[in-house]
Amino acid sequence: MNLSAEARAGALVVYVGEERLDAAIAIRFKDRMREITQQPSRRVILDMSRIDFLDSSGLGAVVAVMKSLAPTRSLELAGLTPNVAKVFRLTRMDSVFPIHETIEAATSEGVRHAG
16 A cells, blocks of 8 residues: 655645555555554645545545544545546535645645535
């Protein structure tokens, strides 16, 4: 599972270096995110700009990470590709997660919801 993280503008930014977030890696994704988010930060921003495919297991893994952080920390998403954005829109998860166009927008602007 290729994830890396950095502290940036008061947030923990997690970069996903995978093209797919699906059943084959969903459990490893959740486990690795649990390790990475041990670092203190009220905001966790997940950079999904490299992910071209997200299935229901991948979506479930992202939701599980959000639930593991709540209620004291937020999980925000950035850089959704068109296919991934469509999954969030069709499942109405775009109303659950703060979604930013880019990491730069997420760290410099206020929170806004896509959709």
